[in-house]
Amino acid sequence: MAWFKRTDKGIKTSTAEKKDTPDGLWFKTPNGNIIHTRELKNNAYVCPDDDFHVKIGSKEYFEILFDNNKFTELDKDMKSGDPLKFSDTKPYSSRITETIKKSELNDAVRTAHGKMNGLEIVVACMDFNFIGGSMGSVVGEKISRAIDYSLKNKVPFLMISKSGGARMMEAGFSLMQMAKTSAKLALLDQAGIPYISLLTDPTTGGVTASYAMLGDFNIAEPGALIGFAGPRVIRETIGKDLPKGFQSSEFVLEHGFLDFIIDRRQLKSRLTTLLNLLNN
Amino acid sequence: MVLEFEKPIADLEQKLQEMKDLAKGRNIDLSSDIESLEEKILALKKETFENLTRWQRVQLSRHADRPYALDYIYEITNDFIELHGDRTVKDDKAMVGGLGDIDGRTVMFIGQQKGRNTKQRQERNFGMANPEGYRKALRLMKMAEKFGKPIVTLIDTPGAFPGLEAEERGQGEAIARNLKEMFMLKVPVICIIIGEGASGGALGIAIGDRVFMLENTWYSVISPESCSSILWRSWDYKEQAAEALKLTAKDMKQNGLIDEIIPEPLGGAHKDLKWMSKTIKEAIIQSLKELDKLKPEKRIEQRIDKFCSMGVFVE
Known part of the structure; x- marks a missing residue:
């Protein structure tokens, strides 16, 4: 007789009660290195073995940059309208509701002010997991208001971009956010307040063609995809394979559109040095 | 056709x-x-x-006989001298510009230019400018500012060119810079969508005190075909995409994203180039009359305020 006798056949746990292995306890980089998430967090979400920069969002960037993770968030509750009653395979309004629930974010950017190594700074940081970090009215308006805050309080502005581009579901409205944010940056420029644009993986489309490329300092994380048109579109246009490393941070630096590439582990200290150099 | x-x-x-x-x-x-x-x-x-459905207007905006930027410029002006080059890389033939006069008053004209036959279409790159095109446009706008001449831009592009060299030379940066610089231009800027107004490639010369659309044109963040391919994952939903994008002159006016619509002759702009040019010319003259009354600082302030008020959100 078997030591154990299975009295019930098959899996009895209902889907609702299903227990997953805790999600994301271990992280595997594209190079195959495996790292515990706790260690990853302590290392600014960079894999120590291969320097791979894991995609992170506003929560993590704020934690990395603001002293003691203390900051005041601006326009926290702003949410997307649905001006065009847009519908593709599903209505935009339900897409928004679902994404808010899933991502626990209200839209694809969060803006805040606080201190970074004691220096006042305004940070706007995009979240890619909110509809691909796409820029619609909320993104445009929140960035604009964050710049207004910078202008009013004469505080440097840091923009962390991570986006597939403009949000199609707000069509013409999305397009005009490129104009709106650029207008505000023109005012910031005129007022002589520093604007640092940090481009992270990926930064493409209308975001590249507006605020992401307008920094006094354009900087990027290593290995990020940065471009105007996406690689697939370019490949289809020219009918050829793209060279290795095309549209990477290193490529963009080489072609003269970035000031420097920054390892995320040094981000806070380098930004502090840069702002101090401007102040002294 | x-x-x-x-x-x-x-x-x-x-x-x-x-x-x-x-x-x-x-x-x-x-x-x-x-x-x-x-x-x-x-x-x-x-x-x-x-x-017409929205898609049919898109088709009309791309009609093979439709007048292009230079057709209008030569109709509107008595004298026109085309100016070339961005002074850095080359002369982009998808973007044209130059000084011309409207009833004796000098204006800087800038616009995307499409080609009429296969050879021209290639030369003009189907109206898709490279970064040097946007930089040429900016150079000419700065020149206009220097000499105190108003700027008229004629927008007609299926998009900024998505090519390898375009990326190398900073397509995104070139467009972004134009957006920012155009807000601060001290001279009046009038922008007219005469055909296709596709996304950043159109916006890159479309920041103005007055933004007009001809009746049968479209202006949006993406073309209906690309929108279909991305959101529906198929090229077959372009009609639906055109409807959803609300990209016609009437839609854009209703949503407060452009200032005015310029009517076209029955059947489209190509049915009567002379009439169409005259109507465009009148719109330019009327706008300049209004804009001349304002001080440059006031014009800039209004230009910024107008674009900054665009967007719908809930708080």
């Missing part, structure tokens, strides 16, 4: 021609028949063009 929805009209027009030929050839009086057929054609035309 006859578009699908124009076929019933074209058929009737052909019938009319046959009738006229018959009357002439056989020397018989068909004048009352001809007259009633002409009336019928006019009524059908009106009905067709007043009820």
Whole structure:
């Protein structure tokens, strides 16, 4: 007789009660290195073995940059309208509701002010997991208001971009956010307040063609995809394979559109040095 | 070229021609028949063009006979001198510009230019500018500012060129810089969408005190075809995409994203270039009259405020 006798056949746990292995306890980089998430967090979400920069969002960037993770968030509750009653395979309004629930974010950017190594700074940081970090009215308006805050309080502005581009579901409205944010940056420029644009993986489309490329300092994380048109579109246009490393941070630096590439582990200290150099 | 929805009209027009030929050839009086057929054609035309779907307007905006930037510029001006080059890389033939006069007043014209035949289309890169095109446009705008001349931009592009060299030379940066710089131009800026207004490639020369769209043009963040391919994962939903994007002049005006619509002759701008040019010219003159009254600082402030008020959100 078997030591154990299975009295019930098959899996009895209902889907609702299903227990997953805790999600994301271990992280595997594209190079195959495996790292515990706790260690990853302590290392600014960079894999120590291969320097791979894991995609992170506003929560993590704020934690990395603001002293003691203390900051005041601006326009926290702003949410997307649905001006065009847009519908593709599903209505935009339900897409928004679902994404808010899933991502626990209200839209694809969060803006805040606080201190970074004691220096006042305004940070706007995009979240890619909110509809691909796409820029619609909320993104445009929140960035604009964050710049207004910078202008009013004469505080440097840091923009962390991570986006597939403009949000199609707000069509013409999305397009005009490129104009709106650029207008505000023109005012910031005129007022002589520093604007640092940090481009992270990926930064493409209308975001590249507006605020992401307008920094006094354009900087990027290593290995990020940065471009105007996406690689697939370019490949289809020219009918050829793209060279290795095309549209990477290193490529963009080489072609003269970035000031420097920054390892995320040094981000806070380098930004502090840069702002101090401007102040002294 | 006859578009699908124009076929019933074209058929009737052909019938009319046959009738006229018959009357002439056989020397018989068909004048009352001809007259009633002409009336019928006019009524059908009106009905067709007043009820175009959004996709049909997109088709009209790309009509092979549609006038392009230089067609209008040469019609509107007495004198025009085209200026070339971005002073850095090359002369982008998809973006044209130069000084011309409108009833004696000098204006800097800038616009995307499409080609009429295969050779020209290649040369003009189908109206898709490279970064040097946007930089050439900016150079000319700065020159206009220096000499105190107003700027008129004519927008007609299926998008900024998505090519390898375009990326190497910073397509995104070139467009972004134009957006920012155009807000601060001290001279009046008038922008007119004359055909296709696709995304950042259009916006890169479309920041102005007055933004007009011709009646049968489109202006949006993406073309209906690309929108279909991304959101529906198929190229077959372009009609639906056009509807969803609300990309016509009427839509854009209703949403407060442009200032005014310039009417086109029945059947589209290509049916009467002279009339169309005159109407555009009048719109420019009228706008300049209004904008001349404002101080440069005031114009800049209003230009910024206008674009900054665009967007719909809930708080």
